[in-house]
Amino acid sequence: MNKHHIAEWFNELQDRICAGLESLDGGTKFQTDHWEREGGGGGRSRIIQKGDLIEKGGVGFSAVYGVLHPKIQQSLKITLEKSEFFATGVSIVLHPYNPYVPIIHMNVRYFELSDGRWWFGGGIDVTPHYVVVDDAVWFHRYLKRVCDEHHPDYYAKFKKWADDYFYLPHRQETRGIGGIFFDRLVAMLPINKEGRFDFVKAVGESFLPIYSHLANAHRHESYGEKEMAWQLHRRSRYVEFNLVYDQGTKFGLDSNGRTESILMSMPPLARWEYNYVPEPDTPEAHTQNWLRKDIEWVSLEH
């Protein structure tokens, strides 16, 4: 198993996920853009817009390599002279029309340095416009099962990592209900490279069943102006997270990646109203109240 096998598996995952999403959406197909990176490598961006379920979404695959520029070293907190890197991964963000269907994000990635160091990273997290407790509990229990099959410590560790990572300090709120997040997956022995990759594969394969469940549960719920306005507000926080904090976006822009592929995570439309605070005791206020760290979703009574 070398970097090319890993990249190939990621590329095939992209195909399977896109086929599954086209079938789920039912209203349109993905368009495909191949791109090359000046400096080495490239990718394939697959975009879906104005479907039946999905307003805008992207499933990106990339495999890039080249000289590790100082800016990237800085963002990786690595100092090396004359090192080359190889990075491959699949990244997904979907923005649905229906405000009761959540925004979903999934990423699996592999990184290798020419000095022999390598690691996997990834995760899956959900940003509901409206938090539905049953869905959140179901989602976290699903993730826990996936994790538990690989290592008894994975879920607790990676759930906390997601809470800490998908957090907007300037808003003092989480991006959504979290999920799992991990990076530099090297420390949790006795799992070897094969075993780590197996876990990353399992995370990748969990995307379609998770999103299908959450989307089908809510895609036909009716909504109006109020719900759409709240959706646009929630999306603005998504923009803030991705442009201010997201390390993948930062790595992409710093490594001179293809901008439209990096920013395909941006929502189709977003709204900033000055000092918007939902009225007390509304569904919007209840959602706001769930946007915090350290909720033990898996053991929540509901």
Next chain:
Amino acid sequence: MNKHHIAEWFNELQDRICAGLESLDGGTKFQTDHWEREGGGGGRSRIIQKGDLIEKGGVGFSAVYGVLHPKIQQSLKITLEKSEFFATGVSIVLHPYNPYVPIIHMNVRYFELSDGRWWFGGGIDVTPHYVVVDDAVWFHRYLKRVCDEHHPDYYAKFKKWADDYFYLPHRQETRGIGGIFFDRLVAMLPINKEGRFDFVKAVGESFLPIYSHLANAHRHESYGEKEMAWQLHRRSRYVEFNLVYDQGTKFGLDSNGRTESILMSMPPLARWEYNYVPEPDTPEAHTQNWLRKDIEWVSLEH
């Protein structure tokens, strides 16, 4: 002339500008929010929404002080132990309804360290949704006159500074048609502190006549869906600049400022369409073509 006099002048400038903008808009009034900063100081945010001319805009005043945290030192490229800072300024961003009226931004600021160092900064720049060459030439000639009254080198130097600063490398485009930008205004002798402040005052006072001229020239032009869609697209680039590159936003978030005051520059609504490129030979494509550095607007034949 000490820091308190400077802050007081900035505070009064905010009042004059808000009064002028209310009169110009004619449809609504500013709301006012006072806020305090944990760690020292505070400010007064004045917000206008859903006026006749302005869809959303903010005129902020702040005077903050306290310990210079490492993160702020980093963003200022300063290394000091146990230093305290004082910062005061006025900052404006206005988003009009009419796509033919530009977005405008103005900022004047003063910064002082407890070791005795101090400097002014500021600037004014314009982001038209549609570039109108006559307006751009008028605007830059106006700025050049303001600059020339204080130092023969100011305009050329600060115009280039704005070109370089208001630039989105990942889009390879400028934010708009630029203007002037300056920071750490200490080097251009023989002008003393009083003279530098006089220049900053002149920049602040130029805001109302400039915006009134540009707004009145276009506020009653008719527009439709196509122009509004393009406006939302242009605003998304404004969001990208402010969240990814703007040093004022970064300083504000890093110094634990009031988030809603820092992000009052965000547009009311913005749109991201995947890989949107205007059709050749349209007004939108012409505008796109003007979004580059080093255009000598003041000497442009038109």
